[in-house]
Amino acid sequence: MSLFKRKSVVSNETTKYGAKLITVRKPKSVIAEQFRTIRTNISFMGIDHPIKTFAFTSANISEGKSTVTDNIAVVAANAGKKVLLVDADLRRPTLHKTFNVPNQKGLTTILTSEAAEMDITDMIKETEVENLSILTSGPIPPNPAELLNSQRMQALIASMKDNYDVVILDVPPILAVSDTQALVSHLDGVVLVVKMGQTEKAGLKRSVELLKLAHANILGYIMNDVDRNGDAGYGYGYGYGYGYGYSSESK
Numbered sequence: 403m404s405l406f407k408r409k410s411v412v413s414n415e416t417t418k419y420g421a422k423l424i425t426v427r428k429p430k431s432v433i434a435e436q437f438r439t440i441r442t443n444i445s446f447m448g449i450d451h452p453i454k455t456f457a458f459t460s461a462n463i464s465e466g467k468s469t470v471t472d473n474i475a476v477v478a479a480n481a482g483k484k485v486l487l488v489d490a491d492l493r494r495p496t497l498h499k500t501f502n503v504p505n506q507k508g509l510t511t512i513l514t515s516e517a518a519e520m521d522i523t524d525m526i527k528e529t530e531v532e533n534l535s536i537l538t539s540g541p542i543p544p545n546p547a548e549l550l551n552s553q554r555m556q557a558l559i560a561s562m563k564d565n566y567d568v569v570i571l572d573v574p575p576i577l578a579v580s581d582t583q584a585l586v587s588h589l590d591g592v593v594l595v596v597k598m599g600q601t602e603k604a605g606l607k608r609s610v611e612l613l614k615l616a617h618a619n620i621l622g623y624i625m626n627d628v629d630r631n632g633d634a635g636y637g638y639g640y641g642y643g644y645g646y647g648y649s650s651e652s653k
């Protein structure tokens with residue numbers, strides 16, 4: 403199967419039921435081990451400037467961002483880091499479903515509050531995973547890009563960074579909306595999730611361009627669904643560099 407075959411497969415499974423936490427259900431599986439390797443590789447990218455805040459994005463919807471984001475947060479917490487996982491996908495939020503918690507309040511409540519001081523402790527929830535706290539999206543707003551691009555969001559990221567070892571954000575895809583572009587320049591890094599057989603080469607190329615325009619620190623890419631060899635059909639590989647989508651064919 404070609405890596406860049408054109409195929410649009412949109413799934414609403416995670417928005418309805420949450421992402422599958424294979425790292426919680428099967429911590430000894432090959433897939434969980436792959437997630438641990440990916441996390442280690444990301445931390446290696448920050449030898450001089452530790453990568454404390456990062457996000458996974460993709461060209462389009464349904465390429466595995468939430469699944470990767472949530473499982474990486476779990477393995478980072480398992481490694482003893484104090485982790486905050488934030489649902490900043492204000493269009494297709496999933497985190498409240500994944501951890502089965504209410505979502506009446508969350509990130510959007512903080513961003514739209516008129517109070518000068520931001521008290522985020524009320525909004526943050528502990529999870530069954532030791533060291534892992536979550537901030538769900540809150541009610542879906544009409545103006546996600548504006549909220550994520552606000553000074554308040556920047557201040558919030560800075561404050562989260564002070565209070566946690568690692569802050570991981572679930573964000574929307576880069577091509578569809580401008581939310582992610584607004585956000586990534588304020589993070590220490592971003593990783594592109596590429597779904598085998600689904601992500602188109604041109605879309606990937608444009609995603610990298612947009613991330614560069616936004617002054618994002620692109621840490622690498624994750625090949626999702628790499629090898630369907632039995633274990634729930636999941637497979638992940640982590641790669642460095644992002645020039646592989648640039649062959650002459652795509653021009």
Ligand SMILES: Nc1ncnc2c1ncn2[C@@H]1O[C@H](COP(=O)(O)OP(=O)(O)OP(=O)(O)O)[C@@H](O)[C@H]1O
Nearest residue numbers: 413415416463464465466467468469627635636637
């Ligand atoms: N490696 C994989 N193998 C098989 N299925 C996968 C894999 N990764 C993700 N999926 C499935 O693909 C669908 C989309 O995954 P997910 O919701 O994590 O993507 P997303 O990029 O966050 O989507 P959205 O754009 O809606 O936020 C889900 O049904 C998920 O279970």
Ligand SMILES: [Mg+2]
Nearest residue numbers: 467468491496
């Ligand atoms: Mg998602």
